[in-house]
Amino acid sequence: QMHVEESGGGLVQAGGSLRLSCAASGRTFSRFVMGWFRQAPGKEREVLASISRNGETTTYADSVKGRFTISRDNAKNTVYLTMNRLSPEDTAMYYCAVGRDPNMVVVTTLFGFGTWGQGTQVTVSS
Numbered sequence: 001q002m003h004v005e006e007s008g009g010g011l012v013q014a015g016g017s018l019r020l021s022c023a024a025s026g027r028t029f030s031r032f033v034m035g036w037f038r039q040a041p042g043k044e045r046e047v048l049a050s051i052s053r054n055g056e057t058t059t060y061a062d063s064v065k066g067r068f069t070i071s072r073d074n075a076k077n078t079v080y081l082t083m084n085r086l087s088p089e090d091t092a093m094y095y096c097a098v099g100r101d102p103n104m105v106v107v108t109t110l111f112g113f114g115t116w117g118q119g120t121q122v123t124v125s126s
Contacts, residue, residue: 002025009122017082036050036094088125
């Protein structure tokens, strides 16, 4: 039913910015928490940010707080991740996912998300 597809990744120099998009299909996008994640080679998948159904509440990992901003446009079935002041440590595959329970306001764990995209690669050069 629900499918998501990430885009916007690429190669960027340290200190630069990127804006990732996650386009969702399905008619109930606005009912779910959305999240952004990343996984670097040899590392476990990391929860970066989440946003409540209407954007009332956002959460961020300490590693990206103050640099990354999650937002959503429910009219377009799209969630965004704006990334600023990128460093080589941010190099990873970036994923978005949909919260499992439409009644949840905040979801901060991997287990709390169901539908996943295939990811978009972000590479930050020195």
